[in-house]
Amino acid sequence: MEWTGWAAGAVRRHSGAAVRAARRAWREPGRERDLMAQAGKAALAAWVAWAVAGWWLQAPMAFVAPWVAVVLVESTVYRSIAHGLQQLAAIAVGTVLATAVGLVLDSTLVTMAVVLPAVLLLAQWQRLGSQGIYAATGALFVLTNAHVSLATSGARIAEAVFGAVVGVAVNALVRPPVYLRDTRAALRDAAQEAQEILDAVAEGLAHGEGGSSAAGDWHERALRLGRLVDQARSAIGWSRESMRGNHRGRRSGTVSPPGQAYDDALAVLDQVAVHTAGVTRTVLETVSHDDRAPLPGRRITGPYADFLRHTARAIGLYGRTRFAEAGSGQPAHGGLREAVQELRRSLDELHRALPGAVADEPDALATQGALLAQARRLADQLVPD
Incomplete structure (x- = not known):
């Protein structure tokens, strides 16, 4: 009973805080309105990327485009562009490396043992900044697929590029954040x-x-x-x-x-x-x-x-x-x-x-x-x- 009462009180407090934040966002400009706008823009970017890559073009790995688009609706336009370039470079390097090694070794387990340490070390490269981890993500997308091929890896990079373009464009053109x-x-x-x-x-x-x-x-x-x-x-x-x-x-x-x-x-x-x-x-x-x-x-x-x-x-x-x-x-x-x-x-x-x-x-x-x-x-x- 005590735990139930505590949980109910916590729900009421958090619900009340959410309602007050929504009212402030509706009533006047401020941090709450900015956060709601950024959330809406991220959802819009994902929807546009999926509508084109998944629904219209029927891309084989269409989820990559909306995923990248959501991530790149950043807190500033400059950060969207900078992180977008870094993320695309990381994904491309991880994808290319995993594809090349996978085609040579023809064994997913062995390829993972060889590729993952390399791309995780690459993730620490200063020029990739906080986006370096996406090199490992790109490699895993290749290695966990049933078949490794140049065509699917090329399509994956293209979808990532398209998602990045959509995310940056939405952030830059739709109510870009000003602080x-x-x-x-x-x-x-x-x-x-x-x-x-x-x-x-x-x-x-x-x-x-x-x-x-x-x-x-x-x-x-x-x-x-x-x-x-x-x-x-x-x-x-x-x-x-x-x-x-x-x-x-x-x-x-x-x-x-x-x-x-x-x-x-x-x-x-x-x-x-x-x-x-x-x-x-x-x-x-x-x-x-x-x-x-x-x-x-x-x-x-x-x-x-x-x-x-x-x-x-x-x-x-x-x-x-x-x-x-x-x-x-x-x-x-x-x-x-x-x-x-x-x-x-x-x-x-x-x-x-x-x-x-x-x-x-x-x-x-x-x-x-x-x-x-x-x-x-x-x-x-x-x-x-």
């Missing part, structure tokens, strides 16, 4: 998380709520921010690849190729993540070792909290402005300029407040100096001179 939306979302998410972390630190310092537990949470979030930036870097790579050979991306007025501006934004966010982690680490060390490094006093935490608030606001506006989609009016440019000016003023105020606040306390001076150094680096990266 720029995912890239902008990843960059915006990283900027938003940095803004929220710095806002939380500012509030904690301003209201005296920056205990070791809260500081530990801030630092953990700052470390995760680095992983968000890494995800954005990966998304930029996918975006660039998805634009190669993609007529949809080039014709669309709402999509701009990920150029140098994306690299510049990524560099800024990378440094923001590094220095946000530095700020939170300094705060954490300060509140965790108050016997050796006194907690910042109000004369310094007030200006420092103001600086973090202005920095957070500037980062948020930077994200919304830099990663706005085309046609959205590029909002917040004026607000970003104002935020930058406020950021500079708050940094100057922090410079003025530090000497008088900790003039007679060497340990406190070291702590506040570390905070100020992180503040300076963060401001320099976000607003370069």
